[in-house]
Amino acid sequence: MEPLLEARDLWKIYPNGVEANRGVNIALHPGTVYALLGENGAGKTTLVKILSGAEKPTRGEVRLNGAPAPATPRQAHQAGVYMVPQHPTLFPNLTVLEDVGLTLRMAGARLGRAGVRRLIEEASAGYGLAVDPDARVEGLSVGERQRVEVLKGVLVGRKVLFLDEPSTHMSPSEVGSLVALARRLAREGRAVFYITHRIREALDVADKILIMRRGRLEAELDRGEASKERILAAMFGRIPEKPQPVATRPGGEVLRAEDLWVPSPHGGWALRGVSLTVRAGEILGVAGIAGNGQKELVEAIIGLARPRRGRILINGVDVSSLAPRARMRMGLAVVPEERLGWAVAPGLSIWLNTALPLLARNGARLLLRRGRAKGIASRVVELAGVRARSLDQPVETLSGGNIQRLVVGRELEAGPHVVVAMNPAAGLDYSGASMVESMLLKAAARGAGVLLVDEDLELLARVSSRIVVLSRGVLTGEFTPPYDVDAIGRAMTMR
């Protein structure tokens, strides 16, 4: 049978020399669900971007129905090819109807508001995707936004539908219905291409499992022949060792949050009376779907947001009224969610980005002695294994993994009592992510209390001494090892 979408010998080499795709051949047939597996950095997203017309390959070609494939997202939409992005890219200042209408019109539909509304309502009822067309996007949770994106995929991706890590912001039960939807869409004659790094999900959804490693398609397994072991072997080139559970003997309490209430920028409360404690030597994991108060919790603890009520204690001292820098001088370290712009300042050199926060923490107020600062920076760079040509190069010229090494190394350099980290391994490749994990474990072993706020439940389960779940601004459960991942998943959607 003729494939619907076919790619031959795709290469993608980025200007910085990264070879994201190295000779990929792929053929998608209608009526089939494909799952693309691979660890972070394997080249999955690049491949999907090329297949869906969002990026051009350095070499090779893509054909749709035997003709050259669309070269822009707009052409792709017109041809019935749609990609649901990992992070919803809806416009917060529009209503759902306006946003969906914009996409439909870009895809060539000549519709008025009434027409768009009818299509939304039909698809919403027909596929069990409950969305309110008149809701403003900024009032929707990340999960609801993802649902709108999937709805657009249903409407626009009539031939080929790509779903890029669609379960990132979903609870386990939501993932279940998404899997069912993907299978149904394929039965109706579409090619569905489901990208994930979770093996269980791939086994559930796919007719065919494709495994990517280091830019190549490593294996193609039919539903029947796929097993967890074969997949792992293809993903990592070997079967990775099972992570060791953490053995810690927690000491005294180093961080305490009492009854935190933080208003949400969209009205209402982002945090509604959250209390938690972290003891020396333990890692407290905070699980939850993005947008349930995680960011506000982190901001309140580091001092960027003022809670309306409640207080925060570091080593028993109330720091609620102190600025972030003063809290850091009391032993707080922060590994923020965004690297460029929050953890480090682009445009400034590696040495400034490394030494400045450490000097500020040590109480340096006026003179910046270059020799001393560069000495501090070179020590951190060496200890954290950052690969840099020179300390003078702007920090943004480092790769994401190297920046994160630098940030974690810098934050642990001061010998902190409390480490607050948010999604520290997100977007890193396997070696980068495991380095971050081991550095956090080492910090705990040295006696720091770590508060790890992360969307990746598997990572949390690997490293946490305890896990609490944050849902709609409230802590909905506390778990200890061995973790019952399903129960944690249920707590994530509790009200």
Added chain:
Amino acid sequence: MADLHGIVVAALANTVPLALAGLGEALLERSGRVNLGVEGLMAVGAAVGVLAGIHLGNPYPALVIGGLAAALLSLLYVIPVIVLGADQIVAGLALFFAGTALADLAGAATGGAPAPPLVGSPWDPVAASTLALVVASTLLLYRSWLGVEIRAVGESMEHAQARGLRVAQIQGGLAIAAAFLAGVAGAYMALALHNGRWYSGITAGWGWIALGLVILGYWSPPGVLLASLLAGALLSSRTLLAAHGVNEAIADMAPYLAVLASLLVMSLVAGRRARPPSMVWRRE
């Protein structure tokens, strides 16, 4: 009270240029761009408008020509910023200075001679068109798909680009349209408010006031109109204040002080909670 009537008429006449300039800038800012050069564009509109008025003997085409001159000048903003990606703040400031200088060059050519003035009355065609423009741009922004596109581009250029929206065309078109309106506003100031005469510094910071009115009007056309009415009234109170023995220099200060104070009040009341509907003035 003839005096009061005079003040009301003056207030409405003052409102016209402020609303025109503010309306264009509000639409532009809704698409995610800010042009700080409004004052320079108005100055060029004023100078060229007077020149054209002298040559044509009719103020109405002169208004249009003043607007076209400013639209042409705005290419100094559109090409560097929207086509080539230069910083919009610096480009806007440079446009302000370039416009001020060019206006002096063009204005010097009038030799102080007056153009036939436009008799400012609230019922003149320009005031009526201003009102019509407010209605039209409200409908455009909130009722048309183009308006949805403008608002989407203003929210995130990156995502709009990824969706295939014509970001540069939308922003460039609005920047040129806004400049045209600013030019008409400047020409109106000279032809209607200053009896057809041009002098250096004629726009007196009204372009900057208009930029403030965009914020006070919360980036919505009716809001900008309302803010312009208030500012227009304040500006016309100058004569009233002077008549009551207030020093002229102090009376001059009143509108700027009022805009400053209302920006402060507005930011204190709304700024913390609500975010601007366009990314322009958003900040960490």
Added chain:
Amino acid sequence: MGRLTSIIAGIALGLMAGMIGLLATQPGPLALPRALAAVLTSPGLLENVARLAAPIAVAGSGLALAYRAGFITIGSEGQMLLASLASLYLIAYLDIGGPWSLLAAVLVGAVWGLVPGLFRAYAGVNEVLSSLMLNYIALSIVNYLVSTSLREGAFTQTRFIGEDKVLEAPLALGIALLTALGLEAFLTHTIPGAAMQAYGSAPRMAKTYLATSRRIILQAALASGAAAGLAGYLMLTGFQRGFTAMSTTPGYGYMGVLAAWLGLRSPLGALGAALLFSLLATAGYLLQPQGVPGSMALLVQALAVLATVTLLSRGGR
């Protein structure tokens, strides 16, 4: 394109635009290079260039610092005016000269400069607009004082400082150079300076690890205001000497804004740009009797800045 090439090409484009503009005038395009040559070969005119450059450079240096911190004030114009008036009051009315009149200018400039900083730090008011409104308010204050308490004689004008109080050109330029060097050192060799740069590029990073927003914004507002105050002193004692009622501000503070951008937000760069600007302005004065409007110099400056930042943004890609 590299930084230096961009600046040189930008200036060249600005000059070319100026020459094209001169096509429309009687003396023709070659009048510009002729006038520039005349200025460069006349020691008396070069002294004028230095006197003019000093305040523009000092204001520009302070603005460069503020812009690095992401505080886009254009209030130097009003700050210079009020500071200038304060020195005038001390020198010509109270007969207190020298360092005290300088200090008064710095103080007044800093206070007026602090206002948009306070507005931004405590209420989030955009400083571009607030500082501009404050320029017009400063103009009104000066006009008010000129027409009332400081009025001298039959016309609405103040006393003027005596010829003997006028600052020597080399001294003025020396003060400008010292200010630029000092601010440059502050940016690169102190922790608050580095924190300002970090805040300008990544406010969230600076807020988390270095200092509060308020502290950085207020420091930037204060520093640029104080510099503009000093610039006001240099303006008064360099060439202004007194005030009459004005319909617009003199514009040297605005030139400082352009100098800061052309100097790529570096204090020393602003000094270089200020020298170029005053060279252009002086050449412009030479051409005025030949029917070339004085605004020609401002046009060339604005276009040079526009061309430079455009070329740089292309090079950065």
